Amino acid sequence: MATVTTGLRKRVPDSVKKPTRRRTNLAPFLFVLPAVLFYFVFKIVPMFGGLPLAFLRWDGIEPPVFVGVDNFTRMFEDELIPLALGNNIKYAAGTVIMKTALSLFTALLLNQALRGRGFYRTTLFTPVVMSFVVVGLLWTWIFNAQIGLVNSLMHALGLDFLIQDWLGDPHISLPSMLVVDTWRWYGFHMVIFLAGLQTIPIELYEAARMDGASRWRQFANITLPLLKPVLLVNVTFALLGGFNAFDIPYIMTEGGPANSTLVMALHIYIRGFKFYKFGYATAMSYVWAVFITILSIIQFRVLSRNTDNN
Amino acid sequence: MSNTTTSSIASQQASRIGRAFGSSIRTEQMLVRIASHAILIVLTLLILYPLVWMVFESFKTGGEFSTNVWGPPQSLQWVNYVDAWNTGKLGYALVNSTIVSLSVVVLVIVCAGLAAYAITKMRFRYGPAVFFFLIFTMSAPVPIIPLYAMLVALHLTDTYGALILPAVAGGIPFSVFMFRAYFLSLPSELIESAKVDGCTDLSAFLRIVVPISGPAIATVAILQFIGTWNEYFLPLIMIRTPEMRTIPLAIQAFFYQWGRTEWQQVFAALSIGTIPMVVLYYLMQRQFIQGLTAGAIKA
Known part of the structure; x- marks a missing residue:
């Protein structure tokens, strides 16, 4: 077969072959050009083009000075990095746990034949469309020590011993923020869990009920195993959100009190835009970007594995 | 088609079993439903009330802030918006x-x-x-x-x-x-x-x-x-x-x-x-x- 075709091909005159081979259609190139151009100039170029900045000492005004790897070695002496990293880990772990638990719980409640399901679902999702600035400022008032809603509720209920300076006390400022972040996002995770729950065939539960399995056994042996891919999606989304946290800590406390809510993105921002240490902030943002990228790759793998299963 | 028949048979059987066990299963289902609604209503209020409260506060006078923390404004101060x-x-x-x-x-x-x-x-x-x-x-x-x-x-x-x-x-x-x-x-x-x-x-x-x-x-x-x-x-x-x-x-x-x-x-x-x-x-x-x-x- 192969020899026959090659033999045939040799006999085809060049003049017939050339046009079909060489004529490249320009149209598809023009179609992808705007997207690729935008993406290249405003994403890829700053992504790599900024690397030289990491080796400079530069305040944005004076001419920059080359300092070698100083900006990178300095990170090991920066006492705020372990602090911000620790806070960030607490922030990410705390929000992942709270968002996942609360959204799974509410999704299970809404997966029943309840009247008003649609209303509950729509309402719990509402804060997702709101700006973090609005959410953060609103909760700054709710948590206000003197006149905030939380403390006046405690007072009205006679629970005065629970009255706290929710954002002013360095021991509880971070947990308070986790509540705000969870309040904003758990409706989002709930909708994803609900979509996952709806793919589980009802017959499985009916069969389990026939066998006399309790609600808990049904949850542990049917729901949870079948929900694992969706659970992973939710966890990775919340994890990335937690490590990218900036808006809420910046707006509510600017990282305070006593740096108790300082997270990495905020630390980089403050070094860069408040102290004008652009070189150092660039070096930090590259290290941090590599970390976030690794997390994203894990997320991407989780998501694509999820597609394969469906 | 076959799915609906099996599930309807299953539900018939389930209701038969339910009747056999008396009202205990139905009572349990009722309790679960009531508890679910109660929890969901609390969670809904936790989302909605801060938003409603935000609008309440936006219409209040300066003096009302400390005296009327929770409730609706006594009058609509549109001037705040202006x-x-x-x-x-x-x-x-x-x-x-x-x-x-x-x-x-x-x-x-x-x-x-x-x-x-x-x-x-x-x-x-x-x-x-x-x-x-x-x-x-x-x-x-x-x-x-x-x-x-x-x-x-x-x-x-x-x-x-x-x-x-x-x-x-x-x-x-x-x-x-x-x-x-x-x-x-x-x-x-x-x-x-x-x-x-x-x-x-x-x-x-x-x-x-x-x-x-x-x-x-x-x-x-x-x-x-x-x-x-x-x-x-x-x-x-x-x-x-x-x-x-x-x-x-x-x-x-x-x-x-x-x-x-x-x-x-x-x-x-x-x-x-x-x-x-x-x-x-x-x-x-x-x-x-x-x-x-x-x-x-x-x-």
Whole structure:
């Protein structure tokens, strides 16, 4: 077969072959050009083009000075990095746990034949469309020590011993923020869990009920195993959100009190835009970007594995 | 068909078993239902009350703040809105946010739509390469200072361009991903036959593909619109003049200036910034929820 075709091909005159081979259609190139151009100039170029900045000492005004790897070695002496990293880990772990638990719980409640399901679902999702600035400022008032809603509720209920300076006390400022972040996002995770729950065939539960399995056994042996891919999606989304946290800590406390809510993105921002240490902030943002990228790759793998299963 | 029969048989059997066990199962189901409603009502109130309270506070007088913490305002102080609107330059902010968000939506849809069409429906050797390049690099974040330095070097400080261009670049990969998935579901014969009738690729795209791509366009549009409307960081580092602020930035600036004294105006500003989007959400909740969760559910 192969020899026959090659033999045939040799006999085809060049003049017939050339046009079909060489004529490249320009149209598809023009179609992808705007997207690729935008993406290249405003994403890829700053992504790599900024690397030289990491080796400079530069305040944005004076001419920059080359300092070698100083900006990178300095990170090991920066006492705020372990602090911000620790806070960030607490922030990410705390929000992942709270968002996942609360959204799974509410999704299970809404997966029943309840009247008003649609209303509950729509309402719990509402804060997702709101700006973090609005959410953060609103909760700054709710948590206000003197006149905030939380403390006046405690007072009205006679629970005065629970009255706290929710954002002013360095021991509880971070947990308070986790509540705000969870309040904003758990409706989002709930909708994803609900979509996952709806793919589980009802017959499985009916069969389990026939066998006399309790609600808990049904949850542990049917729901949870079948929900694992969706659970992973939710966890990775919340994890990335937690490590990218900036808006809420910046707006509510600017990282305070006593740096108790300082997270990495905020630390980089403050070094860069408040102290004008652009070189150092660039070096930090590259290290941090590599970390976030690794997390994203894990997320991407989780998501694509999820597609394969469906 | 067979599914419905088996499940109806199953439910018949279940109800027979229920009757056999007496009312205990029914009572349990009733209790679960009541408890579920009770919990969901509390959670709903925890979401809704802060929003309602925000609107309450925005209409109160300065004196009411400490005396009437929880309830509705005794009278509607519209003047709070007027003051917030004027001193906070919120009119500018609404216009800026609208221009920036709509520009991002349009540019992302055009760029990503064309690219996804080339990748899926045209004979294009480099289609897969372009697609995987976008997908593999999309989750790597752009380090903020290099982006800032570049936008400053391009003299984009204090311009719409500084807010629009990076947002378009950021939105393209995921939108290409969404459009590609949608276009793959469209039969190629549709486009082939249009081309036989003399359509060029562009006219086939505009006349055949675009009109039937409503769902995909809506998903991309909602995600990009809300993301850009609520974006805080980019305006924070790129915008200096008050007249160029977007809504989140204007509200935050207003709070820093007046938050200690004119709290009722701050609540008016918060309400102005929130109500349009929340109303839009309740009008089109199905599309909003679908659009915002598309990345997690469909990806």
